[in-house]
Amino acid sequence: MEKKTKKTQKDKSNEWYRKECVKVAKKIVHIRDNDICQKCGKPGNALHCSHVYPEGTYHGMSANPLNMKLLCYYCHFFWWHKNPLEAKDWFVKTFPDRYKKLKKLSQQTLQHNYKKMLIELKEQLKEL
Numbered sequence: 001m002e003k004k005t006k007k008t009q010k011d012k013s014n015e016w017y018r019k020e021c022v023k024v025a026k027k028i029v030h031i032r033d034n035d036i037c038q039k040c041g042k043p044g045n046a047l048h049c050s051h052v053y054p055e056g057t058y059h060g061m062s063a064n065p066l067n068m069k070l071l072c073y074y075c076h077f078f079w080w081h082k083n084p085l086e087a088k089d090w091f092v093k094t095f096p097d098r099y100k101k102l103k104k105l106s107q108q109t110l111q112h113n114y115k116k117m118l119i120e121l122k123e124q125l126k127e128l
């Protein structure tokens, strides 16, 4: 049997750091979006951080707070994912500058040092 070694800071993969970045980014999004659904304005604890450009296809944008918005359960599953064209249209109209930035990012191949990004995101969170 292989001996289990404890993972030290330096063994952690970029992917591990990416996931940590996503966690911090979500905290930033909750504060930035005032803990209310950006579509219907509903507050509450069933709010989701929903990605604009999907995490699976746009991996490099998955930890960017600009690429996330708070939506309530209903708006997330029964509106955002059910009516993607209408939803996109809404996003473009509601957040035009953000959309421009995101569109540009979506056309690039992004390779991040997530360890570095984690430090930056934590700084950003502190300033909120």
Ligand SMILES: [Zn+2]
Residues within 6 Å of the ligand: 037, 038, 039, 040, 041, 042, 071, 072, 073, 074, 075, 076
């Ligand atoms: Zn909603």
